[in-house]
Amino acid sequence: MPRSATGLPFDDFRALLGSMPGPDAAAVAAIRARDAELTKPAGSLGRMEELAEWLGAWQGRAQPAVLRPLVAIFAGNHGVAARGVSAYPASVTQQMVENFAAGGAAINQICIAHDLGLKVFDLALDVPTGDITIEPALDEPGCAATMAFGMEATADGIDLLILGEMGIGNTTVAAALAAGLFGGKGADWVGPGTGLDAEGVAHKAAIVDQALALNEGSLADPLEALRRLGGRELAAIVGAILAARMSRIPVIVDGYVATAAAAVLYRLDPSALDHCQFGHLSAEPAHAKLLKLMGKRPLLDLGMRLGEGTGAALAAGLVKAAALIHTGMATFAQAHVAGPAAT
Numbered sequence: 001m002p003r004s005a006t007g008l009p010f011d012d013f014r015a016l017l018g019s020m021p022g023p024d025a026a027a028v029a030a031i032r033a034r035d036a037e038l039t040k041p042a043g044s045l046g047r048m049e050e051l052a053e054w055l056g057a058w059q060g061r062a063q064p065a066v067l068r069p070l071v072a073i074f075a076g077n078h079g080v081a082a083r084g085v086s087a088y089p090a091s092v093t094q095q096m097v098e099n100f101a102a103g104g105a106a107i108n109q110i111c112i113a114h115d116l117g118l119k120v121f122d123l124a125l126d127v128p129t130g131d132i133t134i135e136p137a138l139d140e141p142g143c144a145a146t147m148a149f150g151m152e153a154t155a156d157g158i159d160l161l162i163l164g165e166m167g168i169g170n171t172t173v174a175a176a177l178a179a180g181l182f183g184g185k186g187a188d189w190v191g192p193g194t195g196l197d198a199e200g201v202a203h204k205a206a207i208v209d210q211a212l213a214l215n216e217g218s219l220a221d222p223l224e225a226l227r228r229l230g231g232r233e234l235a236a237i238v239g240a241i242l243a244a245r246m247s248r249i250p251v252i253v254d255g256y257v258a259t260a261a262a263a264v265l266y267r268l269d270p271s272a273l274d275h276c277q278f279g280h281l282s283a284e285p286a287h288a289k290l291l292k293l294m295g296k297r298p299l300l301d302l303g304m305r306l307g308e309g310t311g312a313a314l315a316a317g318l319v320k321a322a323a324l325i326h327t328g329m330a331t332f333a334q335a336h337v338a339g340p341a342a343t
């Protein structure tokens with residue numbers, strides 16, 4: 001576990017990036033061989049077949065299984081929320097954390113529907129991060145400490161990690177971070193978030209432009225971009241994705257905000273997200289652009305724009321089904337079903 005309070009903390013994370021495990025080739029070969037024997041036309045399960053292979057490749061097992069899936073929601077507050085960038089007040093972050101605990105949020109019902117565990121990680125909600133238009137969101141030790149905290153999401157023997165967030169104002173920091181990582185202006189990366197009108201979106205773009213101007217020349221390092229333009233829940237997601245890779249736990253990333261956090265790792269090493277699926281395409285307009293830049297194809301497209309891990313948790317149902325299909329179906333020989341006709 002990286003120690004954040006000593007030395008140059010980001011270097012601990014950079015070192016981990018140099019020792020990431022790759023996919024398990026033997027598991028992939030075994031899964032492909034078995035898939036060819038299952039009672040269905042070859043290739044007929046499309047991306048479900050790819051999901052079984054992906055799960056086994058990253059779990060490092062020929063029999064992929066999802067027995068302990070966990071939805072981790074990281075919650076943080078943002079100084080920039082005071083700049084009128086959200087349709088809702090910052091107090092909603094804490095109130096929604098209480099709603100998650102009481103079982104009243106959308107994510108709670110999806111977790112019931114798909115039998116997923118849920119943990120909410122509340123990240124110093126009473127201390128918002130710096131307003132990114134006037135100062136960095138976090139200092140380096142604070143950012144690294146939050147990344148390390150995010151790594152805790154991989155504890156307890158989980159075998160699938162589903163990542164979501166809660167934080168009023170965080171589609172603004174996601175837009176700023178995406179611009180910092182991939183270039184462009186505020187207008188290229190902002191959208192309505194919780195429901196801004198056109199005027200609100202234009203104001204949000206101007207706020208992102210202010211943040212980009214303040215940090216000009218300091219964003220070449222993706223971890224610097226994260227601490228300057230991101231926020232605690234985004235930093236924790238970065239840590240969680242990296243820790244999951246080290247522990248061979250496949251990850252499903254949620255919508256625009258979680259994807260912007262994941263993009264930090266992509267910019268450090270494009271292969272760092274190979275153990276991740278992107279659960280859905282958010283209706284937040286820049287999500288499609290961000291995914292395309294990283295060559296990622298989301299699993300679902302339901303017009304959702306909620307966050308909380310909801311899109312990723314819905315996709316977890318597909319991943320669970322993919323594992324059961326692969327391991328539980330009969331082979332042609334077992335079921336006495338004729339294989340393909342000889343041509």
Ligand SMILES: Cc1cc2ncn([C@H]3O[C@H](COP(=O)(O)O)[C@@H](O)[C@H]3O)c2cc1C
Pocket residue numbers: 085086087088092096165166167168169170171172192193194195306307308
């Ligand atoms: C009641 C409520 C529940 C939510 N659950 C997730 N979000 C989502 O909306 C926020 C980001 O949008 P913006 O940048 O426009 O503030 C995040 O908290 C996100 O998870 C919610 C927002 C609200 C209002």
Ligand SMILES: O=C(O)c1cccnc1
Pocket residue numbers: 171193194254255256257258282283284287305306307308
């Ligand atoms: O796609 C998301 O992550 C999202 C969209 C709107 C509001 N909150 C989150």
